[in-house]
Amino acid sequence: MLSRSAFLHGHSAVRAATARTASQLSTNGTRTSFQNIFVQSRNSHYNSKSDDVNARPPVTIPQLRKLYKNKTPISMITAHDYISGMLADRAGVDMVLVGDSLAMVSMGHESTSEIDLNDMVYHTRAVSRGVKSSFLIADLPFGSYETSPEQAFDSAVKMIKKGNAQAVKIEGGKELYPTIKKLTDFGIPVVGHIGLTPQRQNALGGFRVQGKTAKSAVELLENALAIQEAGCFIMIxxxxxxxxxxxxxxxxxxPTIGIGAGPGTSGQVLVQLDMLGGFDAFVPKFLKRYSNYLETNVNAIKTYSDEVKSHQFPSTEHTYSITDDEFAKFQDLVAKKGY
Incomplete structure (x- = not known):
């Protein structure tokens, strides 16, 4: 088990990922190849982040450790496209998660298991364009990491190289120890996820609260300790x-990030469209709504449609003008050409 001081000072895998320099990774053939991918991808991403001189400094793993050490709650929220990423970043959240929940709230699927890796990479890359400072994490979706550690490694490299993610999240417990260890050994930061794991909701009997018996709660703790030992730097x-x-x-x-896990975790996460009131197909008990996105926007679109039909829009203030002289010339040309 990792000691608290080991986490706060950084174990080698996570330290290598956050430092992002060639000297901090092994120079054997395979690692050198991945190192180049990781360093070049992150440098490109951070250069783009620095364009806005008014942006916050980028949130890093050492800064997250500091929040944890100081017992300052860590804020995380999901995003699924450029605009939602920009909103989260401007709001100043510490971490942005491109969660596979977007399969339901953005793509209209019935479950998170219907999204694939290419979809996740596409959405993560879009979110990354809007995120200037928050730490960006992306889910590895169902079917992209379970076969073997090698499959997970390939998926994670793709997510970092093409999606501009800074870390990947995977769902599961002790059975993922070899997978998480392989990723972290090669400098890929990993976020764990225990408790209700939506990708496995069929096996769990649906979206049910976990750990309600002493035995099942102990199993959760054992899973948490195992994936911590494997190298997860944070877990949901x-x-x-x-x-x-x-x-x-x-x-x-x-640190732990809770979603329906009470106030005693190190931080909290919610699905952005859920907390904004933009998705009402499923409303979990733990959700607090901070806005009424659906009603507000439906009303706005309805008002627009009504104004179009009643000739109220567009008004003069929304149109471009031409001088009377030029318009008269235009009419003459139309007449001469016989249009």
Missing amino acids: IEAVPDKVGSLITEKLSV
Whole structure:
């Protein structure tokens, strides 16, 4: 098990990922090849982030460690496109997650398991264009990492190289130890996810609260300890009793981000469209709505449509003008050409 000081000072895999320099990675053939991909991709991404002189400094893993050390809650929110990424970044959240929840809230699928890696890379790249400072994480979707550590490595490289993600998130526990260790050994930051794991909701019997018995809660803790030992630098705990979320957080030496796990975790995450009131097909108990996106925007579009039909839009203030002289010339030319 990692000690708290080991996390705060950084173990070698995560330290290598955050430093982003060639000297911090092994120079054998395979690692050198990935190192070039990782360093070039991140340098390109951060150069683009620095264009806005008014932007916050980029959030880094060491800064997240500092928040954790100081017991400052960490804020995370999802994003699915350029605009939602920009909104999250301008709001000043610490971390932006391109979650596979976008399969439901953005693409209209019935579950998160219907999205594939190419879809996730596409959306992550779009979000990255709007995120200037927040730390950007992307889900590896169902079917993109379970076969082998090698499959997960290939998927993670694609997500970082083409999607501009800074870390990848995978769902599961101790069975993913070899996978997480391979990724972190090669300098890929990994976010874990335990509790309710939506990609496995069929096996779990649907979207159900996890860890409600002593036995199942112990299993959650054991899974958390295992993926921490494998190298996760942070992990999400979803849909567990608040006391269970708090105790698991106390036993770990890395931050936890709760979603339906109570106030005792190191931080919180919500799906952006959920908390804005933009998705009403499924409303979990843990959701707090901070806006009424659907009603506000439906009303706005309806007003626009009504104004079009009643000739109220566009008005003079929304149109371009031409001088009377030029318009008269235009009419003469039309007449002469016989149009």
